[in-house]
Amino acid sequence: MRTLIINGRVIDPSQEIDGQRDILIEGAHIQGIYPGGKGPKADNTIDASGCIVIPGLVDLHTHLREPGFEHKETIATGTMAALKGGFTSVCCMPNTDPVNDTEAVTEYIIEKAFKEGACAVYPVGSITKGQKGESLTEFGALRKSGCIAFSDDGKPVTDSLIMRRALEYSKIFDVPVISHCEDPQLSRGGAMNEGVMSTTLGLRGIPNAAEEIMVARDIFLCELTWSRLHIAHVSTAGSVRLIREAKANGINVTAETCPHYFSLNDHALESYNTNLKVNPPIRTEKDVEAIKQGLKDGTIDVIATDHAPHHADEKNREFDAAPPGISGLETAFALGLQLVDQGVIDLKQLIAKMSLTPSKIIKIKKGTLNAGADADIAIIDPEKKFTVDPARFSSKGKNTPFKGWQLKGTVEKTVFMGKISEWA
Amino acid sequence: MDNKNITFKSKDLLGIKDLSQEEISLILDTASGFKDVLERDIKKVPPLRGKTVANLFFEPSTRTRTSFELAAKRLSADVVNFSVPTSSVVKGETLKDTALTIQALGADFVVIRHSSSGVPHMLSKILDISIINAGDGANEHPTQALLDLFTIRSHKKKIEGLSVAIIGDIAHSRVALSNIYALTRLGAEVRVVCPPTLMPAGIGELGVKTFGSIEEGIKDTDVIMTLRLQLERQSKGFLPSLEEYFTLYGLTAGRLKLAKKDAMVMHPGPMNRGVEISSEVADGPQSVILEQVTNGLAVRMAVLYLLGGVKK
Amino acid sequence: MSKEILNSKGLERALTRIAHEIIEKNKGTDNLCLVGIQKGGVLLAKRLASQIEAIESGHIEVGALDITLYRDDLNTKAEQPVVKATDIPFSITDKTVILVDDVLFTGRSIRAAMDALIDFGRPARIQLAVLIDRGHRELPIKADYAGKNIPTSFNDLVEVHLKEDNSDDRVVLLNEQ
Numbered sequence: 047m048r049t050l051i052i053n054g055r056v057i058d059p060s061q062e063i064d065g066q067r068d069i070l071i072e073g074a075h076i077q078g079i080y081p082g083g084k085g086p087k088a089d090n091t092i093d094a095s096g097c098i099v100i101p102g103l104v105d106l107h108t109h110l111r112e113p114g115f116e117h118k119e120t121i122a123t124g125t126m127a128a129l130k131g132g133f134t135s136v137c138c139m140p141n142t143d144p145v146n147d148t149e150a151v152t153e154y155i156i157e158k159a160f161k162e163g164a165c166a167v168y169p170v171g172s173i174t175k176g177q178k179g180e181s182l183t184e185f186g187a188l189r190k191s192g193c194i195a196f197s198d199d200g201k202p203v204t205d206s207l208i209m210r211r212a213l214e215y216s217k218i219f220d221v222p223v224i225s226h227c228e229d230p231q232l233s234r235g236g237a238m239n240e241g242v243m244s245t246t247l248g249l250r251g252i253p254n255a256a257e258e259i260m261v262a263r264d265i266f267l268c269e270l271t272w273s274r275l276h277i278a279h280v281s282t283a284g285s286v287r288l289i290r291e292a293k294a295n296g297i298n299v300t301a302e303t304c305p306h307y308f309s310l311n312d313h314a315l316e317s318y319n320t321n322l323k324v325n326p327p328i329r330t331e332k333d334v335e336a337i338k339q340g341l342k343d344g345t346i347d348v349i350a351t352d353h354a355p356h357h358a359d360e361k362n363r364e365f366d367a368a369p370p371g372i373s374g375l376e377t378a379f380a381l382g383l384q385l386v387d388q389g390v391i392d393l394k395q396l397i398a399k400m401s402l403t404p405s406k407i408i409k410i411k412k413g414t415l416n417a418g419a420d421a422d423i424a425i426i427d428p429e430k431k432f433t434v435d436p437a438r439f440s441s442k443g444k445n446t447p448f449k450g451w452q453l454k455g456t457v458e459k460t461v462f463m464g465k466i467s468e469w470a
Numbered sequence: 471m472d473n474k475n476i477t478f479k480s481k482d483l484l485g486i487k488d489l490s491q492e493e494i495s496l497i498l499d500t501a502s503g504f505k506d507v508l509e510r511d512i513k514k515v516p517p518l519r520g521k522t523v524a525n526l527f528f529e530p531s532t533r534t535r536t537s538f539e540l541a542a543k544r545l546s547a548d549v550v551n552f553s554v555p556t557s558s559v560v561k562g563e564t565l566k567d568t569a570l571t572i573q574a575l576g577a578d579f580v581v582i583r584h585s586s587s588g589v590p591h592m593l594s595k596i597l598d599i600s601i602i603n604a605g606d607g608a609n610e611h612p613t614q615a616l617l618d619l620f621t622i623r624s625h626k627k628k629i630e631g632l633s634v635a636i637i638g639d640i641a642h643s644r645v646a647l648s649n650i651y652a653l654t655r656l657g658a659e660v661r662v663v664c665p666p667t668l669m670p671a672g673i674g675e676l677g678v679k680t681f682g683s684i685e686e687g688i689k690d691t692d693v694i695m696t697l698r699l700q701l702e703r704q705s706k707g708f709l710p711s712l713e714e715y716f717t718l719y720g721l722t723a724g725r726l727k728l729a730k731k732d733a734m735v736m737h738p739g740p741m742n743r744g745v746e747i748s749s750e751v752a753d754g755p756q757s758v759i760l761e762q763v764t765n766g767l768a769v770r771m772a773v774l775y776l777l778g779g780v781k782k
Numbered sequence: 783m784s785k786e787i788l789n790s791k792g793l794e795r796a797l798t799r800i801a802h803e804i805i806e807k808n809k810g811t812d813n814l815c816l817v818g819i820q821k822g823g824v825l826l827a828k829r830l831a832s833q834i835e836a837i838e839s840g841h842i843e844v845g846a847l848d849i850t851l852y853r854d855d856l857n858t859k860a861e862q863p864v865v866k867a868t869d870i871p872f873s874i875t876d877k878t879v880i881l882v883d884d885v886l887f888t889g890r891s892i893r894a895a896m897d898a899l900i901d902f903g904r905p906a907r908i909q910l911a912v913l914i915d916r917g918h919r920e921l922p923i924k925a926d927y928a929g930k931n932i933p934t935s936f937n938d939l940v941e942v943h944l945k946e947d948n949s950d951d952r953v954v955l956l957n958e959q
Contacts, residue, residue: 478861496864499864499865500864500865502867503848503850503865503866503867503868504865506867506868506869507851507868510901510902511902511903512901512902514901515851515852515901516851516852516897517850517851517852517853517856517862520857545851772865775851775862775865776862778856778862
């Protein structure tokens, strides 16, 4: 079975392609890219007029919630949400129940994803047993059963010695350690960013320093150990500054931010909408500007979603008591396109930050439209407007602060391993 | 003063932040009428006959709850009190369900006190009936600020141009925040005085002057508001000791001399004598602390009366 | 369409007559006090008091009564009426209270006023003096003293203008058209 995608603007950062091309898919793989209108005969064609045809997006930071929290999300619904958002690969964080700290859990996730998943799932193993921050998990066994990185996401590794050991030990397997940077003493009891807004809302604040202290620590540990450190969900100007300086000094650190850290500032919380509660918190406009600058100059390598679905009953609570998190897979690319509209980054950079670069960090052969690569493709109309409506999300998590936002950039079709899904 | 064309925009009183200067004046003027009622032999008037006020207190507060209860009863409303130990909240019922239950029981007003900021705002979206914020977390305590304004106005005739010092645990005080909004909106100069560990982030952006020294902070002020210091602040590391707090920030007769001769001394109660204020000052001639309590009734009656007229 | 019912002279004459009637009916001014209903009744009560004082020489106490909180239509109005001052700085117990209002219409204000008054004490008797009685009673209430009875239709408006409010003394009937 051969399918030819025609009339689209193909953008593939891995080959520096941006122009009218035809893409031939055969089975689960890309057969080749041809000049526009020059593609060979195929069994069927997909007309991508007006659309960009790009590598399927890769999310470094997803919470699929299974096993243990199936009322929030399952591997089936989470991967379907991913596909709908143009993602064909997601890395799922280990804070499940049980924690993904053993081969058994990793194997369960991979098997479940194979049976019920709509896209590729790459498990992230926990750094410490039970995410308790005390003793390392069996990186070797976890790596062998399919983990592509290690993180205690959601819980910072507070013991610097454990973090040092994790970074050192990860070198055996050449995998990144993803760090959730937070000093839990400094952030204790906090519900939002510390500043004039937390004061006027009477909510306890989390200072920027709670993140930056740990970013600084981990950068020094990375330098000490010559390992691969990836900083998760960067939200502050100070973190951007630290990472920029570390990169300038040749330290092997990469970093991600999430759409909510460049799309919102803390003034949005005025409504006490618990869907705006996220960790790290939505920061000030000054931080938003610094995040954008970091994306522009390459300090921040990746845009990840930190897709964190919750049940409505859990969010429909006192702000202090509501769990942090945003259901992000189905709005991420459209929010990223706003950066292109604002002139922060260009379309090719956006696509690279959401496909090629994350693939390189976890060393998977995705994020490219090279001949022979997996046929993972997103076909997106970058001009088509839509209103964010969580009721139409495939994710079980309807917890989005972007409800009602007018965005552009609809995912029209997603191709995963040659299989075409169409979103009317 | 003619308030004929001013009406309440909202069915709820969630905070001073949302009120216009005119709305604040309307409440204070209306409260004057109720202050008169409270001075009569028969202190009960009929405007809320047949209405029900539900006091929903998730934090213990005998004073505020009693004040609202009495205010409602003076207006001939029926009052029901839900407090945490007696309600089904302890059985794991969600806040939302508790609120809906109270509405289904036919309450017309919910007076809510909760330790989490924003809870009244959340209820206001869920319920059709009037919500009155009786204190939410470290956010607002609007009726306390209104009664403070009423008390100041009855002594100083106007608020505009006055210099008011607020001393104490600003970071955790909903009384401070509501008063800052109210006083600045009516044109007073507001000074906040506290140790830096209790000074909230970005407070200067609200149009107040900040002072770390009580002597500088209260110099030449017309009004001094002392706040209750929650005694657990010490154990949480905000302060080394209560004794040191009193030494550095306690309002004493000696310090009071730095303010204007006729400066008023206020406290929202309950007081920690010898922690934030000396007994000599609390019981002294410049203290209006008990008057604040009486005025609280009049102000809460005014709020209930005015909200009772907003079409839902 | 508007029509003048009383001019300044006529209004003054009506008040003088009422003052005389009050004295006559009560056989003097012993134990007498006047309470005006906010807002128009208060000004009229003050004028009546000075007329009575001029005739009988002596002091008549005058109070102001706001009936807002006793109205029977609070639940049906779109907004709460403004609460005005009630100022009765004397005891009404065992007194003869002359309740004064500008216009007597449905009688509901008077019912509210009597309820309010009784919360202040137990008067020996209450009498009612009004400048205009325009009919259309909805309650069994009748004025003891009326300046002028005029026929109106229900939707007409009767406006009483007084010089204390920076206007000429006059009473005007506004037709519903």
